[in-house]
Amino acid sequence: xxxxxxxxxxxxxxxxxxxxxxxxxxxxxxxxxxxxxxxxxxxxxxxxxxxxxxxxxxxxxxxxxxxxxxxxxxxxxxxxxxxxxxxxxxxxxxxxxxxxxxxxxxxxxxxxxxxxxxxxxxxxxxxxxxxxxxxxxxxxxxxxxxxxxxxxxxxxxxxxxxxxxxxxxxxxxxxxxxxxxxxxxxxxxxxxxxxxxxxxxxxxxxxxxxxxxxxxxxxxxxxxxxxxxxxxxxxxxxxxxxxxxxxxxxxxxxxxxxxxxxxxxxxxxxxxxxxxxxxxxxxxxxxxxxxxxxxxxxxxxxxxxxxxxxxxxxxxxxxxxxxxxxxxxxxxxxxxxxxxxxxxxxxxxxxxxxxxxxxxxxxxxxxxxxxxxxxxxxxxxxxxxxxxxxxxxxxxxxxxxxxxxxxxxxxxxxxxxxxxxxxxxxxxxxxxxxxxxxxxxxxxxxxxxxxxxxxxxxxxxxxxxxxxxxxxxxxxxxxxxxxxxxxxxxxxxxxxxx
Numbered sequence: 494x495x496x497x498x499x500x501x502x503x504x505x506x507x508x509x510x511x512x513x514x515x516x517x518x519x520x521x522x523x524x525x526x527x528x529x530x531x532x533x534x535x536x537x538x539x540x541x542x543x544x545x546x547x548x549x550x551x552x553x554x555x556x557x558x559x560x561x562x563x564x565x566x567x568x569x570x571x572x573x574x575x576x577x578x579x580x581x582x583x584x585x586x587x588x589x590x591x592x593x594x595x596x597x598x599x600x601x602x603x604x605x606x607x608x609x610x611x612x613x614x615x616x617x618x619x620x621x622x623x624x625x626x627x628x629x630x631x632x633x634x635x636x637x638x639x640x641x642x643x644x645x646x647x648x649x650x651x652x653x654x655x656x657x658x659x660x661x662x663x664x665x666x667x668x669x670x671x672x673x674x675x676x677x678x679x680x681x682x683x684x685x686x687x688x689x690x691x692x693x694x695x696x697x698x699x700x701x702x703x704x705x706x707x708x709x710x711x712x713x714x715x716x717x718x719x720x721x722x723x724x725x726x727x728x729x730x731x732x733x734x735x736x737x738x739x740x741x742x743x744x745x746x747x748x749x750x751x752x753x754x755x756x757x758x759x760x761x762x763x764x765x766x767x768x769x770x771x772x773x774x775x776x777x778x779x780x781x782x783x784x785x786x787x788x789x790x791x792x793x794x795x796x797x798x799x800x801x802x803x804x805x806x807x808x809x810x811x812x813x814x815x816x817x818x819x820x821x822x823x824x825x826x827x828x829x830x831x832x833x834x835x836x837x838x839x840x841x842x843x844x845x846x847x848x849x850x851x852x853x854x855x856x857x858x859x860x861x862x863x864x865x866x867x868x869x870x871x872x873x874x875x876x877x878x879x880x881x882x883x884x885x886x887x888x889x890x891x892x893x894x895x896x897x898x899x900x901x902x903x904x905x906x907x908x909x910x911x912x913x914x915x916x917x918x919x920x921x922x923x924x925x926x927x928x929x930x931x932x933x934x935x936x937x938x939x940x941x942x943x944x945x946x947x948x949x950x951x952x953x954x955x956x957x958x959x960x961x962x963x964x965x966x967x968x969x970x971x972x973x974x975x976x977x978x979x980x981x982x983x984x985x986x987x988x989x990x991x
Contacts, residue, residue, distance in 0.1 A: 514534030514556055519555075519556065519572060519573075519576050520534055520556050522576075523556055523572055523600070526565060526569065527559070527560060527561075527565055527569075531558065531559040531561070531606075533556070533557040533558075533559075534556050534557070538557050539554040539555070539557060540554075542557050542583060542595070542601050542603065543594070544594055545588045545591060545594055546586060546588060546589055547588065547589050547590055547591045547594070547934060548850045548898075548904075549591035549594055549932075551594065551596070553595060554581075554599070554601045555578070555598040555600050556601070557603060558603065559606045560606070561607060562607075563681065563689060566604075566683045566719050567689065568687075569600065570683055570684070570685060570686065570687040570717070571687035572600075573963065574686060574961075577961070577963070578599065578600050579599035580599055580600050580602055580717075580963055580964050581593065581594075581595040581601050581602070581713065581964075582602050582655070582713040582964070583595075583604070583713075584605065584652070584653035584659070585605065585648075585651050587648040587652045587656065588929065588930065588932065589929045589934075590660075590853070590929045590930045590931060590935065591932040592659070592930050592931075592965070594932075594933060596933075596966060596967040599966070604623070604625045604655050605625040605653065606625060607623040607624055607625040608623055608630075608653075609622070610622050610623075613634075613638065613725070615638055615640070618640070618725050618727075619695055619722050619723070619725065620635065620642075620723050621720055621722050622720070622721050622723060623654075623655075623719070623720060624653060624655025624656075624658070624717075624718045625655060626653060627650070628642065628644070628649040628650075628652050628653065628654060629649045631654065632645075632649075635725055640726060640728060641725070641726055642654075642723060642726070643666060643667070643670040643671070643675075643676055643724075644663060644664050644670075645664035645665060645666050646662045646663065646928070647664065647835075647836050647838070649836075654721055657673045658677060658680065658708070658709050659712050659930070660710060660928060660929060660930040661673050661674050661710035661928065661930075663884065663887075663927060664928075665790075665835065665884060666760050666792075667884070668759060668760065668761055668762055668884065668886035668887055669758050669759060669760045669794075674709045676723050676724045676726070677705065677709055677723055678693055678705075678722045678723070678724060679691060679692065679693040679694050679705060680693060680705055680708055680709075680720070680721050681718065681721075682716040682719070683719055684715075684958060685716060685958065690704075690716075692704040692705040693705030693722075695722055707954060711955075711969075712930050712931065712965065712968055712969055713964065714955055714958075714964055714969055715954075715958040715964065716959070717964075729794035729795055730796060731796060731800050732792065732800070732828065733794075733821060734790070734821070734822040734827075734828045734831060734832075735789075735790075735792070735807055735808065735820065735822075736789070736790055736820045736822070737789040737791065737807075737808070737819050738782045738785035738788050738789075738816065738818045738820075739786055739787045739789065739814070739817060740786045740815060741815075742764070742787040742862065742865050742881065743862040743865075743866070744786075744787070744814045745787040745788070746764065746858075746862040746865065747814050748810055748811050749762050749861065750859055750861065751810045751813075752791070752807055753858060755810065757803050759791050759807065760794045761790065761791065761792040761884075761886065762789065762791050762884070763791075763835055763886075764787055764788070764790075764881070764885040765781075765787065765788050765838065765881070765882045766786070766880060766881040767786050767787065768878070768880040768881075769841070769842075769880035769881065769882045770783060770787075770788055771783045772838070772841040772842060772845055773834045773838050774834070775841070775844060776834075776837060776841035776844060777833050777834050779830040779831055779833060779834035780827070780831070782817075785817060789885070790831060790832075791807050804821065839882075839893070842893055842895055845878070846895045846897050847897055847899075848895070848896050849894060850896070850908075850911055851891055851894075852891065852892050852911055853889070853890070853891060853926050853929035854889075854890050854914065854923050854925060854926070854927070855889045855890065855918070855926070856888045856890060856921045856923035857888055857921065857923065858885075858887075858888045860888075860921040861888060861890075863921065864890065864918060864921050864923070865881060865890075867917045868881065868890075871910050871913045872892075872894065872910060874910075875906045875909060876906065877903075877907065877910055878895045878896070879892050879910075880892070880893045880895060884927065887927065888923070888927075889927035890918065890927075894907050894910055894911065916938075916941075919938070924942065925938055925942055930969075931968070931969045933967065936968065936969060936970070936971050939970065939974075945974070948974035951970055951974075952974055955975075960976075962975070962976040
């Protein structure tokens with residue numbers, strides 16, 4: 494048995510010194526720049542960081558680095574440039590579009606150890622943080638001061654600020670407050686050359702082009718963020734949360750459209766269909782009505798008198814659209830339970846099947862009901878179960894195709910259905926992504942949404958930051974429009990584990 498275990502460890506590179514990478518000059522230089530324990534080349538670590546939370550396989554990591562400082566990130570970039578090796582920045586790996594998958598055995602730069610809240614300036618409502626700070630940890634740090642970080646992705650318990658910046662992440666409360674771009678004032682970035690640049694600034698009107706805005710949402714293709722100045726948001730003096738139940742998803746969607754048309758912009762408007770509501774209720778017992786065809790979670794915040802007016806008007810609009818019930822959370826405990834149900838919706842799916850594929854298109858609010866009906870039809874035709882939970886206020890759809898990946902042929906059906914969902918959304922006047930990004934998932938659809946001139950200018954922007962296309966190659970811009978991504982991916986060092 495001992496011999497068998499040793500052989501397994503050897504194959505997985507788990508034994509001390511096994512495949513340390515010391516025969517690779519790049520690994521030796523990286524270890525000299527950081528430390529032996531923060532440059533990993535063992536099979537287990539590289540396998541772990543060869544994929545993200547998406548359904549996409551095919552990643553192969555090269556050396557994995559865990560820098561602690563901006564200077565160490567600079568050293569990694571300079572070593573990579575000297576050896577013409579590719580780089581993939583990585584945070585918590587919660588991305589759902591394959592953006593963090595390392596293609597072509599690149600150096601993986603995991604910034605999770607750069608996780609300090611460096612400074613909080615309450616007077617100017619700014620916090621300087623490192624990219625590995627977990628989203629929810631930042632809000633917890635700020636709460637005693639009367640503030641929070643407004644973007645709140647469903648993965649906020651684990652996703653990092655650096656990843657939020659890379660994907661311009663949203664969340665339920667971004668309807669009123671805006672996505673990540675609206676909450677970042679400045680970013681310290683290490684460019685592919687190893688130079689450090691400060692994009693944006695904390696002054697009221699930073700000079701020059703808005704390179705900060707260009708970097709946010711670039712999915713790691715322009716460089717690596719090492720410090721971020723985020724805007725902190727004062728906690729609302731009063732909050733009111735409503736749960737409206739409906740017989741149909743169409744009634745819920747129509748309610749959302751009419752709330753916005755009435756000039757009300759709530760903090761959040763989230764819809765869940767019956768299937769996901771039932772899964773959530775069985776998972777967290779939050780008090781959701783499992784017999785409703787759909788539920789709408791609406792939240793308003795602000796001054797006490799104004800939110801009472803908005804809440805009453807939302808209830809009226811819901812009732813005019815055949816709401817079966819309108820319930821107002823009685824206290825913070827009930828409000829927290831309702832939000833726990835919404836935020837853990839994706840985890841609740843594990844009760845139904847072991848796998849899911851989550852899409853992220855955006856459609857006009859007026860088209861919500863029609864597109865959702867088409868999504869149900871697509872899933873039925875491909876013999877798949879679909880559950881819908883989405884940021885209804887801004888039309889950001891999140892259909893979950895729920896499946897068991899061990900079933901023969903199911904992955905092919907999932908991807909075919911996913912492609913139809915994208916095209917149905919585009920046909921309705923929608924866009925490819927609201928917050929998850931393009932990654933490898935939607936790369937093939939970029940030239941269906943953008944013109945050749947659009948993609949050419951995106952490519953030129955990328956080349957301005959990264960002339961060699963060595964940073965997160967093979968992502969976002971499709972083949973034929975990209976700055977030699979295919980050639981860059983072929984720069985796989987000899988003898989690398991795959």
